[in-house]
Amino acid sequence: MSDCLFCRIVGKEIQAKIVYEDDHTLAFDDINPQAPVHVLVIPKRHLSSVQEMSAHDQSLLAHVFLASTKVATQKGLDAAGYRLVTNTGRDGGQTVFHMHVHILGGRHMSWPPG
Ligand code: 5GP
Ligand code: ZN
Numbered sequence: 778m779s780d781c782l783f784c785r786i787v788g789k790e791i792q793a794k795i796v797y798e799d800d801h802t803l804a805f806d807d808i809n810p811q812a813p814v815h816v817l818v819i820p821k822r823h824l825s826s827v828q829e830m831s832a833h834d835q836s837l838l839a840h841v842f843l844a845s846t847k848v849a850t851q852k853g854l855d856a857a858g859y860r861l862v863t864n865t866g867r868d869g870g871q872t873v874f875h876m877h878v879h880i881l882g883g884r885h886m887s888w889p890p891g
Contacts, residue, residue, distance in 0.1 A: 779823070783875035787821050797851065801837060802844040804880075813883025814852045814859070818845045825874045826865045845878050854882035862890075 778790065785791040786805060793805035796816055807815040820837050824830055830838055842861070849859050859882030864871040 781823055781875050782873055783819050784823050797844060797848045801840050804848045812881040814854060816848055816880040818848060818878045819875060824876045826871060826876050827863050828865050841878055845880055849880055860886045
C-alpha cells in the first residue's frame with residue numbers, strides 16, 4: 778500500500794468524489810474547498826511536484842493541463858474563467874507531495890495570493 782495520499786486515491790483505497798478520469802489523470806473534489814468549485818487534477822503516476830517533472834514528462838504535463846481545462850468546462854467555468862494553481866514545495870505552500878493542479882472557480886479570485 779502506498780503511503781502517498783493521492784496514490785491511494787488513484788488506487789481507490791481512499792474515497793474521493795471523482796469528477797473526471799482518463800488513462801493518465803484523475804480529478805476529484807478537494808476535501809476542503811476554497812471556492813464553489815475546487816477540484817484537484819493529478820497525474821496517476823506518482824511525481825512529487827511539478828519541479829520533479831522533466832522533458833520525459835512533457836506529454837503528461839500537457840495532459841494534466843488539458844484535463845484541467847476539460848474539467849473546468851464540464852463544471853461550467855469556461856465563460857467566466859477560473860484559476861489553475863500548482864503549489865510547489867515548502868514556500869509554495871504544497872502540503873500533499875503528489876503533483877496536482879487546483880481548479881478554483883465559481884467566484885472572483887483576488888490577486889496577489891497570500
Ligand atoms: P496543496 O496544499 O498541496 O497544494 O493541496 C493539497 C490539497 O489536498 C488541499 O487543498 C487539501 O484540502 C486537499 N486534500 C488533503 N487531503 C485530502 C483528501 O483526503 N481528499 C481530498 N479530496 N482532498 C484532500
Ligand atoms: Zn503519489
